[in-house]
Amino acid sequence: MPELDLRPHIAGLPGSRIREVANAALDRADILAFYFGESDEVTPPEIREAAAESIARGETFYSHNLGLAELREALRGYIGGLHGDPGPDRIAVTSSGVSALMLAMQMLAAAGDEVVVVTPVWPNLPAQPAILGAQVRRVPLAPDAQGAWRLDLPRLLAAVTPATRVLLLNAPNNPTGWTLDRAEQQALLDHCRRTGTWIVADEVYDRLWYGDGPAAPSFLDIASPDDRVVVVGSFSKAFLMTGWRLGWLVLPRGAIDTMAKLLEFNSSCAPVFVQRAGLAAMAIADRFVPPLVARLKAGRDRLCQGLATLPGVTVAVPLGGMYAWFRPPADAPGAGDSLAFAKRLVAKHGLGLAPGSAFGPEGEGWLRWCFASRDPARLDAGVARLRAALYSAGSA
């Protein structure tokens, strides 16, 4: 077959290394899979029933580009309760968080623009500006001796110059669990005000937060409605709605009409019945999210304690998110190549983890483990498999 002349910067996008590992586990029922970024819990019944009722009512037509007015209003109340009222005409409903991020990037970055992104990070974030022909510069976090990943704030501030169009941040961070603190956010906002740089903040893990208060520190807490700040949220994580593909954008004042056009030209609108599910999620948020976060915190603690019992394993307890991010012992055979290591773990030991290199070269040598598991015993069983893999002679 002839070589297709697809656009080289598109054909050259990285494939998912997580999927590469998962593919090595296909058709095997014995795998304990922790590689994907979703809970194994089904969406709550109240949310599912709202969608089913909408479908039964025949809500099968186009809707407003920006989302149902009721849902935008409910989101305004939800976001306002966490961070203060954003005011009118600042929220757009999107067909997933990833779609929201792509829309934000389309609004802000064109070919040749410079986008700075803090890494390691979910690969979709740097891929989106690359699709648009922007120049992506990576500023890495780095682990301390205890395995907690830290931001080198002076280095990041130096990297963001008047030539930087967008600063792209994901905090709480997938995969490391690193979270921006208030002082860092303020320093970044002040700096970006001076350089004229937009901040796109992927805050989809904001509620999966194990520190003080109901949500991780957000740029919404400190930005004015006229700041160049776009915040992306999602129903996926805090409402167990990964498969629904529903998210939102909080935009600065004056951007909503442009975003409505981009929504029209990218996806037109989210299905009404999916938006009704989102409305049901908003209605149960106060009583659903805190117990979910408590379950996740218990899973986090159980997994991190289990990992800490493994000699030579480096792991820090993350403040946010739903992942343990750890480094196998330096002398574990093959541990320096996380993709090959993860493939062997799944093939030989039935343990499905995400390789650190899936999140960029900065993550090489590390592994990501999603602890959002309904049954904590699954986490224990996974740790036992990892122990066998690491310390049984010749088995890893």
Add this chain to the structure above:
Amino acid sequence: MPELDLRPHIAGLPGSRIREVANAALDRADILAFYFGESDEVTPPEIREAAAESIARGETFYSHNLGLAELREALRGYIGGLHGDPGPDRIAVTSSGVSALMLAMQMLAAAGDEVVVVTPVWPNLPAQPAILGAQVRRVPLAPDAQGAWRLDLPRLLAAVTPATRVLLLNAPNNPTGWTLDRAEQQALLDHCRRTGTWIVADEVYDRLWYGDGPAAPSFLDIASPDDRVVVVGSFSKAFLMTGWRLGWLVLPRGAIDTMAKLLEFNSSCAPVFVQRAGLAAMAIADRFVPPLVARLKAGRDRLCQGLATLPGVTVAVPLGGMYAWFRPPADAPGAGDSLAFAKRLVAKHGLGLAPGSAFGPEGEGWLRWCFASRDPARLDAGVARLRAALYSAGSA
């Protein structure tokens, strides 16, 4: 408030003139609305029940980027029945037809690339390459004396040169009903093979076809699997599923892995329960689509006959699609400004039509009327309102 420095080529995208007209009708129950491109019939119960059952079963998790294997296989059978088996690894499920078109454009066109598009056309088509920074050249259809819009094939062939990266075609065409015939398709394919130009064919109206056979002429009938041809389809029109946001791409051999990556980075996947609805649509296609098309054909004939009784109105009976595309009498006051004219029609006469200028300057002076109405009497009532608007002294 300060002016936001959004990317100028984004902020300058045209807003929807159809929505502008519809907004003039907000909160009025007396409007006969024919401006949107969707039927007023609810999605068939078999399709809705399949989605509800999937939700009840708890299918609320991520799925494959390219769509469920069963749905891709069903689509292969469906498309194969119309146009011959496309073979394996050529079909991707997308979150709507418009998303499929955007994904195709991302795969093929970068900033500075030339994209030729035949117009007038649904405004999303030229907007998508513009978002990516491509240069869009419009090649207009033109009406004959009877009001049927025709392609000037030599002009289009002359416009597509080795500098043309993509030829973007929508046939059956929204809004004109113009449809490429087989000889034109073959001439365009032969020409694009010589110039190395990709053809992106928006064929979402393929089944809404009133000529011979079960579908309009398709590039899939004549292209080889190695041709630079991408065909976009959708569940929206032929299965009354506009609000579900489900479509597909037929790609040349060798492009599927790149498309899987673009899907991951744009939307990740369509909801599983929406894909189950798509599977149910495939299962009832043979018995559902032909009667739907018969109903649409009856609506088309009734509306076009009604319009033809209006002195001075120019209208041709379209071979495909779901729109009557007509020109009011040249002496109708204000008819030269279709946006203002449509706004007056809705405000003063309760008749909601789409202004021709919504589809580009080529459509100025014309109006689009969606005849996909369950109740044919609605079409008659609409024609009566148009009659009153056109011929009652001073009323239009």
